[in-house]
Amino acid sequence: MDSNLDAIFSSLKTAQAVLAVQNRAERDKALSAAADAINRDRAAILQANGRDVEQARKGGMKESLVDRLLLNDKRIDGIIEGIQIVIKQENPVGRVQSGWTLPNGLKIEKVTVPLGVAAIIYESRPNVTADCAALAYKAGCSILLRGSSSALESNKALVKAIKTGLAEGGGIADAVALAQSGSRDEVDVILNARGYIDAVLPRGGKELIRRVVENARVPVIETGEGNCHIYVEPSADIDNAVEIILNAKLQKPGACNAVETLLVHKDAVAVLMPKLAVAFAGKCELRCDSTTKAAIGAPPSTLVLKDATEEDWETEFLDYILAVKVVASCEEAIAHINRYGTKHSEVILTNDLKTAKEFQLRVDASCVYVNASTRFTDGGEFGFGAELGISTQKFHTRGPMGLEALTTIKYLINGCGQIRS
């Protein structure tokens, strides 16, 4: 094992044992001091980020990606505000979820406890560093942060501020650690650290998730890939439908909660498609099947209109592209979604109560919406203050992951000498 990481693993585990017995007030105080330290070290953090950004531009990084890496005063304010919202959240540990007494008098309580030591492997955004450190600390967990090498200077400066702040607030600085080597080998060491890492969360693109799933021997919480759908019924308010589809596709096309395929009921095609063509002209390519294409008629001159292929139904474009398909029924829409979807965020636009309930019951996804944009699937929007990522795995943590995702349960069993007969 990498000896540097070995020392970090031990230190995280020791720190977590101490953190686990601190109470809520102690954890909140330390987090508050960490937020203060980020504010105080603002200039150093921005300078470090400036070096990352300069390096990234030199290396030819696309400006849209540079923007994800970039910090400025407003974004630092956002990071601090995120920590403050996390502080205000209820304490996720120590809750008695249920309890009962056995016939022999043994009393069983199921209580929430910290998950332990978490590791997160993520890509360039430096705000993830602070968000995840704050969530983990609040939940009584240690966290190993393995960010992208492109954000290394920013992450170092942020983690330095966080650790200094935690110590100043009487907290456990060693509960937060940054993996710094940037080598691929480092990721493999993390994925194999059984006995040290209780769960690893990959947060990033398809390739990263795949690599983690294939190589991890520690438990994994998968996040991310979002091949999301909106299904439009004839009973939907069509103008509002256009507005929702625009929002879900265009507000942030690179996000995992952006819509990728639009499913249109055959009786809604004629009224929806011409309006959609106008709204998307000059903004986003449409890849239509023959029915939805024909319904557009003469397309606006600035509309990029192509024929959809089978591959389009499977693709998370993360780009200014929307696939469009007609369906004969809600039944067919559900079948399409359950076949091609990634269990992330799925929407029905309808005014029919029975169909809405049917859709929510039968679609297999973490978030199933009636009459709203897919874009709300987000820890911040859900009110969690921050998020570890969006779980697309089907364990008890699913969808936007906030504090609860960093807890597990423990049975406390109190007896007076019982033996099993």
Next chain:
Amino acid sequence: MDSNLDAIFSSLKTAQAVLAVQNRAERDKALSAAADAINRDRAAILQANGRDVEQARKGGMKESLVDRLLLNDKRIDGIIEGIQIVIKQENPVGRVQSGWTLPNGLKIEKVTVPLGVAAIIYESRPNVTADCAALAYKAGCSILLRGSSSALESNKALVKAIKTGLAEGGGIADAVALAQSGSRDEVDVILNARGYIDAVLPRGGKELIRRVVENARVPVIETGEGNCHIYVEPSADIDNAVEIILNAKLQKPGACNAVETLLVHKDAVAVLMPKLAVAFAGKCELRCDSTTKAAIGAPPSTLVLKDATEEDWETEFLDYILAVKVVASCEEAIAHINRYGTKHSEVILTNDLKTAKEFQLRVDASCVYVNASTRFTDGGEFGFGAELGISTQKFHTRGPMGLEALTTIKYLINGCGQIRS
């Protein structure tokens, strides 16, 4: 992919989608008919089991293992009773765990839903077949059963009865399937069935768990290994302590919830060890450190007494062997347990309230007991009717896994046209 398994995977997934929309009454009715069918097919099941047992004895299987494989009328009664207890359990799906409204009016509900398609890979006991099928069906899940080849005839007969019964009760017979080839390759196909299997549960020995963890690309819920401890304080009732240690070690030494190492506070050694030596003489080997050995004095002639080694602290004996070690404090006991334990079941015997709370707070295990035997860590004892296994993983399913382990959550989000700003 194995074409036979391929067809089974598809069929399980299709069946689950149908089962997911059935209500509790429908599922219970089908399960009740399955229990009736097992009762009716009792003779055929016992005959099939007889063939497995004969084959096993021919192959030289140890009688203790033959006993795990063996069915008789009483055990069939137990299987039927287990299904009836599962039927009586509350419906685990459709529970609203929490709900809130966003500032924009979007209403979010977090509800429990079936996990989907589960696979269980297990060893010889045929009752596991019926237990897991019943739990899965009640939770709205399909299940792929991959038992040991030594129990194949028994499992075929049981699964045939269960499927016939489910169909007779108006249920979905295809929600239960048995993997029959018995090849190792079959396990690998299951472990790689991403998109078909939502979780795989290995239930068995250390080697099986290791193999699954190393090879699975579908999510795993680890079960099983139990290096369990009992820690005795001076304030404990010493006669009751001896009784609890005897029960935890000897009632079923091969069970994962049997105690493996006894930790004795230095001030309890003198009074406990001579009584323990008498109680264990002729029944169980003791592997003691020098302090606890010396405290025994002249051992009873029938006591097998050996010196403990470092390896003993790490070993799940699953045998008539108990390791014994002195500790200077509760602190040292907790550190020993958190170092060598497998997060299964840990016990403190004490009359000191503060120490009891400290132990329960700081020991990292699924079940932490005060003044009772480790042997209660069991789905049946917990009142679940049956169990899928004991999770030693630290996700939200931990300890004995009943119906809740087969659920996940879904966010249902209801709006009136909201878009994200």
